[in-house]
Amino acid sequence: MARVHRVVVLAIDGVYPFDLGIPSRVFGDVGGRYEVLTCSVDGRPVRTNSDFSITVEHGPEALRTADTVVIPPFVTTAVTREVPGVLLEALGSVRPGTRLVSICTGAFVLAAAGLLDGRPATTHWVVADLFREWFPQVALDPDVLFVDDGDVLTSAGAASGLDVCLHILRKDHGSEIANQVARMCVVPPWRDGGQAQYIQHPVPEITASGTAASRQWALENLHEPMTLTDLAEHSHMSLRTFARRFTEEVGMSPGRWLIQQRVDRARHLLETTDQPVDEIAGQVGFAGGTSLREHLHAAIGVSPLAYRRTFRAAPSPVR
Known part of the structure; x- marks a missing residue:
């Protein structure tokens, strides 16, 4: 039986209760694959940013087992x-x-503990300037949802905490498990870490001339060759207008979004079928196996065969 992965959440005074509960919500009900513990730096109750405190079951000793x-x-x-100093000692x-x-x-x-020195990272855009001033040795990217630098992952505010935890779950156990958890949480199963934080951008006006219908049409026809012109024509917009509205609504360009959807569909097929790589490439709209290999490697750093070896074994369903 696979070893249970222990996730330890360190609660600090002033913690946001919503964000504190994210790891338990994502990792806590995945067929026993994870154990989630919450600790404080001294084992005492933790003040939240709301009008209540939280009693935790563990002190800093839990961090040694994480x-x-x-x-x-x-x-x-x-x-x-x-x-x-007590926090630095705990870390x-x-x-x-x-x-x-x-x-x-x-x-x-x-960053204050020196654990981000020379590494890429992100944080909430509101405090990005202060972060950059205090920690110039960190390669801060304040415009993305999360940054995965291998053994260190940083994310922006609130909902991006869900994104980074689902991303970790996908890395550990594949997209099928991550998608099931996302459905239980009623959140999108995938938002690319490089997607922009919604910084000082007005919410686009919801009109019948939005791009949602064309995005749905694209998902239903991923196997077909598709260009920006095709998407714009489906939306009855000019290329410039369509590209602008698409980016406002989705946070990335149409081309990048389309590649992401094709890679995500290919990952699902690699996990759940024995189809050859070239056949999968055709089903998701890539020109051939070489194109799929290039895009998959750019997205997650592995080949289709390596990905299949990692995730092909059918996991037990999420409770």
């Missing part, structure tokens, strides 16, 4: 350049090689 450590965000008024007990994950302002803790 396979993944998640640091949820806390109120920006509590963000300081120097973190308390110092984390075993080398443990996967580290931050949500929103949690990145300040990792």
